[in-house]
Amino acid sequence: GAGVSQSPRYKVAKRGQDVALRCDPISGHVSLFWYQQALGQGPEFLTYFQNEAQLDKSGLPSDRFFAERPEGSVSTLKIQRTQQEDSAVYLCASSLRARTSGHNEQFFGPGTRLTVL
Amino acid sequence: GENVEQHPSTLSVQEGDSAVIKCTYSDSASNYFPWYKQELGKRPQLIIDIRSNVGEKKDQRIAVTLNKTAKHFSLHITETQPEDSAVYFCASPNYGGSQGNLIFGKGTKLSVKP
Numbered sequence: 001g002a003g004v005s006q007s008p009r010y011k012v013a014k015r016g017q018d019v020a021l022r023c024d025p026i027s028g029h030v031s032l033f034w035y036q037q038a039l040g041q042g043p044e045f046l047t048y049f050q051n052e053a054q055l056d057k058s059g060l061p062s063d064r065f066f067a068e069r070p071e072g073s074v075s076t077l078k079i080q081r082t083q084q085e086d087s088a089v090y091l092c093a094s095s096l097r098a099r100t101s102g103h104n105e106q107f108f109g110p111g112t113r114l115t116v117l
Numbered sequence: 118g119e120n121v122e123q124h125p126s127t128l129s130v131q132e133g134d135s136a137v138i139k140c141t142y143s144d145s146a147s148n149y150f151p152w153y154k155q156e157l158g159k160r161p162q163l164i165i166d167i168r169s170n171v172g173e174k175k176d177q178r179i180a181v182t183l184n185k186t187a188k189h190f191s192l193h194i195t196e197t198q199p200e201d202s203a204v205y206f207c208a209s210p211n212y213g214g215s216q217g218n219l220i221f222g223k224g225t226k227l228s229v230k231p
Contacts, residue, residue, distance in 0.1 A: 041223055042222055043221050045220070091160070105151070108161045
């Protein structure tokens with residue numbers, strides 16, 4: 001079966017532009033996570049969805065970042081008025097069960113590499 | 118919240134040698150410790166995980182050990198091969214947050230020389 005997919009794979013934006021990054025999780029996966037990975041660093045948590053509910057957005061770095069998962073499957077991470085410090089790889093991950101059911105494997109997508117000029 | 122420290126940041130070994138990567142964590146409530154492998158430009162992939170009710174877990178050439186008293190866990194790769202070259206990340210849940218997010222270490226770049 002298909003794994004987690006993300007689009008676009010690469011995005012170049014001019015400073016101040018808005019961008020939208022898409023994540024298609026594995027079908028039937030309840031949990032969806034967004035991470036930001038700076039060059040040479042580990043993934044850092046941004047936000048978590050359980051089905052369509054955004055239960056944790058404590059990792060979003062500013063109010064310019066917004067995420068949604070309206071039908072409990074595909075998710076979009078939107079960044080408004082992009083800044084150079086937003087340049088990073090944005091990873092999406094999904095897992096089968098809700099996080100409250102105990103930790104289970106997170107399957108990562110290939111990421112979107114965002115470069116803000 | 119949880120803090121995960123990983124070392125070394127880089128590790129170079131000869132093919133056939135063993136490699137050991139160590140991580141420490143701060144939250145004594147943590148009970149799940151996965152290890153991910155990320156090849157250059159690729160997605161992180163889970164290679165092994167351990168839960169707090171066991172001290173060691175093996176899967177062919179890789180093993181993970183957990184010491185809950187000392188709050189550290191280690192990845193062991195034996196008989197290393199060039200295809201083991203990658204960045205390895207440890208992680209631990211952050212129960213200080215509302216939902217127990219995974220907190221990742223900064224990664225170890227492993228190079229296996231043929």
